[in-house]
Amino acid sequence: MIDLEPLTRHSRTALQFSGGKDSLAVAFLLRPVWDRLTFYHVDTGDLLPEVREVVGEVEAMVPRFVRIETHARDWTARFGLPSDLVPTTCTPVGLAIGASKQPLVDRFVCCASNIMAPMNYRMQADGVTLAVRGTKRADLARLPAENGDTTLGYELWLPLQDWSHEQVFDYLREVGAPICRVYEHKVNAPECATCPAWWNEGRAGYLREHHPDLFEIYAAKLRVVASEIVPVWETLRLEWEKI
Numbered sequence: 132m133i134d135l136e137p138l139t140r141h142s143r144t145a146l147q148f149s150g151g152k153d154s155l156a157v158a159f160l161l162r163p164v165w166d167r168l169t170f171y172h173v174d175t176g177d178l179l180p181e182v183r184e185v186v187g188e189v190e191a192m193v194p195r196f197v198r199i200e201t202h203a204r205d206w207t208a209r210f211g212l213p214s215d216l217v218p219t220t221c222t223p224v225g226l227a228i229g230a231s232k233q234p235l236v237d238r239f240v241c242c243a244s245n246i247m248a249p250m251n252y253r254m255q256a257d258g259v260t261l262a263v264r265g266t267k268r269a270d271l272a273r274l275p276a277e278n279g280d281t282t283l284g285y286e287l288w289l290p291l292q293d294w295s296h297e298q299v300f301d302y303l304r305e306v307g308a309p310i311c312r313v314y315e316h317k318v319n320a321p322e323c324a325t326c327p328a329w330w331n332e333g334r335a336g337y338l339r340e341h342h343p344d345l346f347e348i349y350a351a352k353l354r355v356v357a358s359e360i361v362p363v364w365e366t367l368r369l370e371w372e373k374i
Contacts, residue, residue, distance in 0.1 A: 133160050137288045138167055141261035145254050145285075148172045150186040151320045152310065153265030156299045157290055158189060159306045161263070168263070169195040171254060173246045175203040177323040180342065181311045188309060199253050203245045203323055210234060213241035213328040214356045218363040233359050238328035246322060255284055263288045269295050270319070313337060327352035 138144060146161065148154045148170045161168060170193050172186055190196040207213065211221065211234030220230035254262060262285050268274060280287040291299065296318045303310050313320045316337045321329060324338070325348045335353075338346035 133290055135161075135164060137261055137286065138164060141286070143257065143259050144168050144261040144263065145171045145257075145259040146263045147250060147265075148186070148189065149265075149322065150178070150182040150189070150311075151265070152299050152303060152314060152318075153267060153270075153291055155185065155189070155265075155308055156294075156302050157263060157265045158193075159303070159308050160290055165193050168193070169197060169257070169259075171197045171199065171250055173199045173201060173250050175201050175245050175323050177203050177325055179311070179313060179320065179324045179345075181313060182320055185309050185311060197253065197257075199249050201245045201249050203241070203326075206245055207236075207241065210241075210244075211236045212352055212356055213238040213326060214360070215328050215330050216360050218359055220363065221359050231359060233355060235356065235359060238326075241326075241328070242322065251283060259285050261286045261288055263290065265289075265291050267291050267294050267296075267299075312341070325349040325352060327356045 144167060146154070146158060146168045148158060149172065158170070170189065172190070174183075174186075178186070190198070214235045215238055217235045217237050218231070219225050221233055221235035223234075225231055226234055262283075264287065266274065266289050274289075274292070276282060276287055278287065278289050278292060300310070300314070311320060317332055319332060321332050321334060324334070324342070324345050326334075327349065334349055335346070338349055
């Protein structure tokens with residue numbers, strides 16, 4: 132079902148495991164060669180409990196599991212909450228001139244700082260030469276890197292590159308893998324449960340129903356973000372009315 136040729140060329144292979152459906156599918160696809168893999172997982176301190184449960188199940192099954200702990204809440208307290216829209220008032224220049232007292236950062240900066248960069252640095256330090264990811268074309272408008280890319284100092288392997296979301300779910304059901312209930316809500320699980328960005332993931336309804344305590348944390352963060360965006364949006368609306 133899967134061509135294992137990339138593994139024949141490498142002795143230090145990492146499987147980047149988030150606990151989401153795609154990395155879980157890759158993990159089960161490669162189950163016959165788990166002894167040749169090291170699972171790498173970033174724990175931001177803000178995982179959904181059901182995702183944390185899946186991560187724990189897999190950690191208990193595989194021979195080598197590296198848990199990289201970051202502290203997203205401490206990072207955002209220092210640098211700013213992530214948002215899908217960031218008013219200039221909340222940027223370093225805006226803060227410096229007193230336009231706002233609340234820093235906000237774009238969502239990609241937060242994800243890179245708390246997930247992608249720590250994962251990358253640890254794998255490079257461990258001498259990884261092949262990294263396996265569950266990234267698919269269906270996830271993005273354009274893949275930032277495809278199979279065989281070596282930009283980061285190791286070869287990239289995307290076994291699910293051309294799979295659809297439904298193919299992933301079908302496979303997980305076929306092999307009896309644990310599927311988080313969050314996928315009854317959306318096709319993608321949030322990396323951080325209470326992140327006030329990635330609005331398309333629709334956290335509010337899910338957290339309100341299943342995790343009221345996390346919902347309150349999320350709502351408080353979103354109110355802060357909204358308090359900075361709404362005045363700027365209102366200014367845009369008034370200007371747009373004159374167009």
